[in-house]
Amino acid sequence: MTEPDYELFALRYATREARRGDHFIGGDPHDGPMPMDYFVWVAKGGGRTFVIDTGFNAEVSARRKRTFLRDPVEGLAALGIDAKEVEDVILTHLHYDHVGNFDRFPKARFHLQERELTYATGRYMRYPRLSHSFEVEDVCGIVRLNYAERVIFYDGDAELAPGITVHAVGGHSAGLQFVRVKTRRGIVVLASDVTHFYENMASRRPFTTAFHIGKMLEGFDRLLQLAPNEDHIIPGHDPLVMQLYPAPSAELEGIAVRLDVAPSGKAPRRAGYAAPHG
Ligand SMILES: [Zn+2]
Numbered sequence: 001m002t003e004p005d006y007e008l009f010a011l012r013y014a015t016r017e018a019r020r021g022d023h024f025i026g027g028d029p030h031d032g033p034m035p036m037d038y039f040v041w042v043a044k045g046g047g048r049t050f051v052i053d054t055g056f057n058a059e060v061s062a063r064r065k066r067t068f069l070r071d072p073v074e075g076l077a078a079l080g081i082d083a084k085e086v087e088d089v090i091l092t093h094l095h096y097d098h099v100g101n102f103d104r105f106p107k108a109r110f111h112l113q114e115r116e117l118t119y120a121t122g123r124y125m126r127y128p129r130l131s132h133s134f135e136v137e138d139v140c141g142i143v144r145l146n147y148a149e150r151v152i153f154y155d156g157d158a159e160l161a162p163g164i165t166v167h168a169v170g171g172h173s174a175g176l177q178f179v180r181v182k183t184r185r186g187i188v189v190l191a192s193d194v195t196h197f198y199e200n201m202a203s204r205r206p207f208t209t210a211f212h213i214g215k216m217l218e219g220f221d222r223l224l225q226l227a228p229n230e231d232h233i234i235p236g237h238d239p240l241v242m243q244l245y246p247a248p249s250a251e252l253e254g255i256a257v258r259l260d261v262a263p264s265g266k267a268p269r270r271a272g273y274a275a276p277h278g
Helices: 058-063 072-078 114-120 136-147 198-202 213-226 240-244
Strands: 007-016 036-045 048-052 088-090 109-113 151-154 158-161 164-168 177-183 186-192 233-235 256-258
Touching: 007 072, 007 177, 007 240, 036 072, 036 177, 036 240, 048 158, 109 114, 109 136, 109 164, 114 136, 114 151, 136 151, 177 213, 186 213, 198 213, 198 233, 233 240, 240 256
Parallel strands: 048 088, 088 109, 109 151, 186 233
Antiparallel strands: 007 036, 007 256, 036 048, 158 164, 164 177, 177 186
């Protein structure tokens, strides 16, 4: 079967002010501002549309003191995608900023690692240190979707369609998966939270929200193994993505970027990375 080339987009829907020390286990010797962006992604090709993660809503944004830029579903509409018609949603994991709005995709089946739902309903959720990354109503909603036969579970790596594969990593959340997409510039790896920022991977310093640090470190290796090179890896929360990639149109400037074209510059990268030590 020939694999189609997918068009691939990142849609930025929220942001927050933060400090460098917030984003690396062990802190950072040069503390300073380091904002974090929030994205959903879309792969279109072969007559199909895959929405990858569904963001959070305005209410959760206000409660968690994020800066809500736009409703992710309205952002998708600006990209020509009607959430009501979407048939496939890949959930990289069930953290609040990746699965909110799931109820606004009434025709979709949801592609998820089984381990993630086990984790999100399991023994460790009695610890706020781990449960604070989840919204319990989202988790209950996914349980209900499963009873409605709308969740497709994976145990490890899987091909969802020609040119679209998911890869289980764990680490940041127990059932985290990343997505590999064939595009006109070759394979692009949507890392989601396997690396929040280019710098987490480049300096091998995992992000502070952690379930298993060893698996987070192995996750960086997996990204590199499954991407042609570092230019083809897209971190889950890095504002640099909006600078390195072009908007699909003038109207979408600052809202969405194309990931199926080469970046216009170099991000911090692993080879030769000089960590900002003083
Ligand atoms: Zn996460």
